[in-house]
Amino acid sequence: MIIAIVLIFLLSNDPSRTIYYFFIGPFTNRYYLGNLLNSAIPLVFSGLGIAVAFSSSAFNLGGEGQVYAGALVTTAVCLALPNANGLAGGIAAIIAGTAVGGILAGISGYFKMKWNADLLISSFLISAAAVLIVNFFITGPMDDPASSLLSTPKIADQYRLLRIFKPSKLDISILFALLAAVAVYSFMYHTRRGYEMRMCGLNPEFARYGGVNTKTYVVLPMVLSGALHGLGGGLVVTGTHHMALKEFTFGVGWNGIAVALIAKNHPLGVIPAALFFAYLEAGAKAAMLHSDVTFEIASIIQSVIFYLVTAQAIFSFVRNKGRENA
Amino acid sequence: MSGDFSLPVVHNAVGIMAPFLLAAVGGLFTELAGMLNIALEGLMLIGAFSSVVFASATGSLFLGVLFGILSSVLIAYLFGFVSLKLKANVFISGLATNLLASGLTVVLAFKLFGSKGVIQFPDAPRLPVLSIPALQRVPLLGDLFIGHNVLVYFSWIFLVLAAVVIYKTPFGLRIRATGHDSSTVESVGLKPSRYQMEAILVSGFACGAAGSMLTLNLQAFVPNITSGRGWIALVVIYLGNKKPLGILIASFVFGCAESISNYAQGFINIPADFILAFPYIITVIAMVGYSAVRHYRAKKV
Numbered sequence: 001m002i003i004a005i006v007l008i009f010l011l012s013n014d015p016s017r018t019i020y021y022f023f024i025g026p027f028t029n030r031y032y033l034g035n036l037l038n039s040a041i042p043l044v045f046s047g048l049g050i051a052v053a054f055s056s057s058a059f060n061l062g063g064e065g066q067v068y069a070g071a072l073v074t075t076a077v078c079l080a081l082p083n084a085n086g087l088a089g090g091i092a093a094i095i096a097g098t099a100v101g102g103i104l105a106g107i108s109g110y111f112k113m114k115w116n117a118d119l120l121i122s123s124f125l126i127s128a129a130a131v132l133i134v135n136f137f138i139t140g141p142m143d144d145p146a147s148s149l150l151s152t153p154k155i156a157d158q159y160r161l162l163r164i165f166k167p168s169k170l171d172i173s174i175l176f177a178l179l180a181a182v183a184v185y186s187f188m189y190h191t192r193r194g195y196e197m198r199m200c201g202l203n204p205e206f207a208r209y210g211g212v213n214t215k216t217y218v219v220l221p222m223v224l225s226g227a228l229h230g231l232g233g234g235l236v237v238t239g240t241h242h243m244a245l246k247e248f249t250f251g252v253g254w255n256g257i258a259v260a261l262i263a264k265n266h267p268l269g270v271i272p273a274a275l276f277f278a279y280l281e282a283g284a285k286a287a288m289l290h291s292d293v294t295f296e297i298a299s300i301i302q303s304v305i306f307y308l309v310t311a312q313a314i315f316s317f318v319r320n321k322g323r324e325n326a
Numbered sequence: 327m328s329g330d331f332s333l334p335v336v337h338n339a340v341g342i343m344a345p346f347l348l349a350a351v352g353g354l355f356t357e358l359a360g361m362l363n364i365a366l367e368g369l370m371l372i373g374a375f376s377s378v379v380f381a382s383a384t385g386s387l388f389l390g391v392l393f394g395i396l397s398s399v400l401i402a403y404l405f406g407f408v409s410l411k412l413k414a415n416v417f418i419s420g421l422a423t424n425l426l427a428s429g430l431t432v433v434l435a436f437k438l439f440g441s442k443g444v445i446q447f448p449d450a451p452r453l454p455v456l457s458i459p460a461l462q463r464v465p466l467l468g469d470l471f472i473g474h475n476v477l478v479y480f481s482w483i484f485l486v487l488a489a490v491v492i493y494k495t496p497f498g499l500r501i502r503a504t505g506h507d508s509s510t511v512e513s514v515g516l517k518p519s520r521y522q523m524e525a526i527l528v529s530g531f532a533c534g535a536a537g538s539m540l541t542l543n544l545q546a547f548v549p550n551i552t553s554g555r556g557w558i559a560l561v562v563i564y565l566g567n568k569k570p571l572g573i574l575i576a577s578f579v580f581g582c583a584e585s586i587s588n589y590a591q592g593f594i595n596i597p598a599d600f601i602l603a604f605p606y607i608i609t610v611i612a613m614v615g616y617s618a619v620r621h622y623r624a625k626k627v
Binding site: 135140 | 564597599
């Protein structure tokens with residue numbers, strides 16, 4: 001925090017204004033606050049997806065491709081059914097996007113189960129290929145010729161989720177995000193399957209001796225993880241953008257990993273972690289619009305905060321200091 | 327494919343692969359020391375920026391590359407300090423390093439040159455190209471290996487050096503031991519974090535050189551000029567099975583893919599995205615196939 005403020009003093013000609021907008025800006029009006037909450041939604045989903053994988057015995061480095069592919073497929077289904085019933089068609093589209101995410105990650109899980117192929121590598125590579133292929137569809141066959149953006153046409157009105165906090169882009173999918181976190185939490189901590197999954201993560205040998213079929217628990221967490229990513233991607237389309245743009249979910253997959261790590265892989269911890277991430281992003285945008293700093297400076301400040309956020313040494317140092325004083 | 331078409335493609339591939347090779351060999355050290363180094367991208371970007379700026383300011387190619395490497399090592403030190411001394415999560419501090427690099431380069435570019443877009447450095451010295459006319463006439467060899475810039479040859483030397491260091495020196499052994507089981511290193515009275523830090527600095531060195539190649543070739547800096555090359559270097563490490571020879575082959579594969587996609591845009595009607603996706607798909611198939619073979623072999627025994 002102090003370092004961030006020092007940086008702002010160094011880089012800005014009007015530091016107090018910059019500091020104000022960076023830290024307080026996101027809360028000054030409905031538009032900023034709503035958009036802050038809105039940008040946390042995909043992070044909640046990818047954070048949950050990663051938390052599920054990491055707290056089991058699975059590793060998913062392919063979130064980037066899973067979110068992007070989920071978003072594309074959801075868009076494609078919506079575009080293919082321009083006149084369908086909003087609810088039924090919308091659910092079908094979201095399910096399709098979720099399924100694609102699940103399949104992409106599930107492939108890695110299957111290879112791991114069948115032949116012990118490294119999950120980190122295969123999920124990362126499959127996702128990297130998926131990103132390029134999605135790029136191809138968005139800039140090629142599905143490109144909207146009427147628009148100068150590298151994007152698909154907009155989806156029909158009946159698929160667009162209700163905006164609940166105008167004029168911001170916040171829509172009802174924030175409720176889905178909260179529900180998803182609670183659902184993942186209850187599954188992981190209050191069902192037998194969830195318990196067995198976590199047991200495989202903590203100690204696979206112990207789980208195997210306890211009669212758990214450890215092999216299934218490689219595929220299941222991967223599918224769940226990919227599905228959550230795909231779902232997040234789908235909701236970004238129906239909730240926020242109403243179309244798929246080239247690389248519009250860029251970074252969600254990687255940031256989801258950071259969110260899950262900050263949350264220590266706890267599903268409910270993912271919500272504040274995602275909000276924290278979104279807050280930094282929103283602060284950067286507000287500071288950029290209202291003072292003389294650029295978005296890039298904001299990203300430097302963001303990076304400093306990330307450096308320190310998981311720095312355990314600092315926390316324990318502060319804690320020890322506190323104890324000495326007490 | 328006719329001979330006069332495929333040779334320039336492969337010749338270009340040999341040039342294109344060099345930054346992947348350098349960054350991947352640097353990343354190999356951190357990988358062997360047991361850290362997933364996702365900061366390769368950011369370190370390359372820092373090297374790319376400062377090398378061209380210093381080369382243009384000093385008029386010396388050597389100083390440019392040197393400063394490119396130094397600034398990348400400096401940021402690598404910061405990354406290592408936060409990860410090892412402050413015990414931050416390596417993944418998050420790596421992500422932060424990439425953010426820092428992309429922000430810092432643009433901010434500095436704007437402060438120094440008043441532009442956030444492409445910045446030309448026409449007065450920056452060009453990377454000298456090795457040309458040996460006598461050897462160039464040798465078929466195949468001359469076509470493929472002669473006529474690249476000096477950093478391409480540097481990347482080969484660096485690969486060989488790295489292989490020697492990793493497998494033949496106590497330092498390399500300790501790095502590998504740290505990644506394999508850090509408690510063994512501790513049990514003989516050595517500090518694993520010291521070797522991890524040194525591995526990070528080596529990756530900074532290599533990424534600095536890799537980055538300087540990108541900008542010095544162009545005599546220009548473009549924001550985020552690395553455009554994912556650091557990530558590909560990470561893939562190259564895995565694809566190469568964390569071995570120097572494997573990394574050489576893997577970066578050649580990526581070099582070819584990029585080179586073919588550059589050429590194909592003018593010739594064949596295959597979208598570039600598909601060609602670029604190709605190495606990933608092949609790698610997955612190769613990796614899974616390899617695992618399957620190993621799996622069935624283990625079963626037979």
